[in-house]
Amino acid sequence: MLNWLSQIVAVTAVNLRSLPQRLGSSAVAVIGIGGVVIVFVATLSIAQGFRAAMTAAGDPRTAIIMRAGSDTEMSSIITRENVQIVKDAPGVVRASTPLASGELFVIVNHPKKSTGTDANVPLRGVEPAAFEVREEVRIVEGRRFEPGRNEIIAGRAAARQFAGLEVGRTVRWGENTWTVVGIFEAGGGIAESEIWCDAGVLQPAYRRGSTFQAVYAKLESAEAFQGFKDALTGDPRLDVQVVRETDYYAEQSTVLTQLITTLGFAIASLMGIGAVFGAVNTMYSAVATRTREIATLRALGFGAGPVVLSVLAESAVLALIGGVLGGLAAWAIFDGYQTATMNWQSFSQVAFAFRVTPQLLAQGLLYALVMGLVGGLLPAVRAARLPVVTALREL
Numbered sequence: 001m002l003n004w005l006s007q008i009v010a011v012t013a014v015n016l017r018s019l020p021q022r023l024g025s026s027a028v029a030v031i032g033i034g035g036v037v038i039v040f041v042a043t044l045s046i047a048q049g050f051r052a053a054m055t056a057a058g059d060p061r062t063a064i065i066m067r068a069g070s071d072t073e074m075s076s077i078i079t080r081e082n083v084q085i086v087k088d089a090p091g092v093v094r095a096s097t098p099l100a101s102g103e104l105f106v107i108v109n110h111p112k113k114s115t116g117t118d119a120n121v122p123l124r125g126v127e128p129a130a131f132e133v134r135e136e137v138r139i140v141e142g143r144r145f146e147p148g149r150n151e152i153i154a155g156r157a158a159a160r161q162f163a164g165l166e167v168g169r170t171v172r173w174g175e176n177t178w179t180v181v182g183i184f185e186a187g188g189g190i191a192e193s194e195i196w197c198d199a200g201v202l203q204p205a206y207r208r209g210s211t212f213q214a215v216y217a218k219l220e221s222a223e224a225f226q227g228f229k230d231a232l233t234g235d236p237r238l239d240v241q242v243v244r245e246t247d248y249y250a251e252q253s254t255v256l257t258q259l260i261t262t263l264g265f266a267i268a269s270l271m272g273i274g275a276v277f278g279a280v281n282t283m284y285s286a287v288a289t290r291t292r293e294i295a296t297l298r299a300l301g302f303g304a305g306p307v308v309l310s311v312l313a314e315s316a317v318l319a320l321i322g323g324v325l326g327g328l329a330a331w332a333i334f335d336g337y338q339t340a341t342m343n344w345q346s347f348s349q350v351a352f353a354f355r356v357t358p359q360l361l362a363q364g365l366l367y368a369l370v371m372g373l374v375g376g377l378l379p380a381v382r383a384a385r386l387p388v389v390t391a392l393r394e395l
Helices: 002-017 019-055 080-087 156-161 199-205 222-233 245-252 254-289 291-299 304-334 358-384 388-392
Strands: 062-067 100-111 118-126 138-142 151-155 170-173 176-185 195-198 214-218 240-244 338-343 348-353
Touching: 019 245, 019 254, 019 304, 019 338, 019 348, 019 358, 062 222, 062 245, 080 100, 080 214, 100 170, 100 199, 118 199, 151 156, 156 176, 156 338, 195 199, 222 240, 240 245, 245 254, 254 304, 254 358, 304 358
Parallel strands: 118 195, 151 176
Antiparallel strands: 062 214, 062 240, 100 118, 100 214, 138 176, 151 195, 170 176, 338 348
16 A cells, blocks of 8 residues: 555656646646636626625614515515504514614616616615614715605715715606715625615605505514514514515525526536646646656556556646636636626615635635546546557657
8 A cells, every 4th residue: 555655656746847848738727727717716706795795784683574475675565554563563672762664665767887877776765763773884974864855875885886876966766856965884785785765755756655665673682583573473463574684685695696606607617628628638748748757657567546646636736726826816806896786686786796705716726626637537547558568669
């Protein structure tokens, strides 16, 4: 066993020391695999960024109440009387008033800065308690809107993506002209893609009467959720469903995340086939240039197994170099890149940043290693099967 391992180490060392002599062909494999890793990591970083923007909004102490059977706030409706019942339910935090906000969620068309074309922007009407329910929201420019006035505050991401949302500017949506009075941040969550205003002003502007679509309630603790849910779903006056905010936004990100992830693996797989062929050609060339060396080693008593593993090790090293370079390039180019896309479950734009995480880099490196091993397998087998006598005649 020790002899076998020593043979592997010896042959592999010879192979690796000769890499500089084959720099051109080796670079082809490295660049090919690195390119695949860049695309793989960059594509999946979109899904990671989108999911992070959605789930960063969640707080396990916050519950969302909608009409029973509603998939999103868009399809829900709750009367003012029902909102008050929710606020009076056990488990809701009470300060001077219950920390619960009846809210409206409408979609408005507004031009994007980059293209000038209209896109769907979420306009959310909230009650004053919304700022205590969502503790992560803080004004970073200007001030909060005043209740009863046609004033709006824009999330940082929305202000970055859409035109005319600077403090002091005016926009017209519905039957109202709105004045931008503030910009807010929300810890990088989905709220930063929204625009907020007073729910009491938004209702008549979009002819919603006195109705809301959801209630966001801050609970005394995460453990109070089940009792709060049971109290509401068991109340005969209500026909509602109660979900944790974290669960709601995680589910909202599912469709697009799965789509992007599927496309990412499909694209990377197709590109990976080309990279594998590049690795095969590189390793066949390496074996061909070292025919006499391999034959000499075999004649000296080195087994076929160490020869196979040495060629695979060389291919793996080249692949790992490509994987590391590709991962670093993807991180340098894409990590933190700001963009926006449609959330097909709410039909509104969500601004987010690409996220190249350590887990993605590890996946990219593993994928590179697999490509390298697959690409080196056939050349390794060929090296092990070289007829020793024939090869030695070339000396």
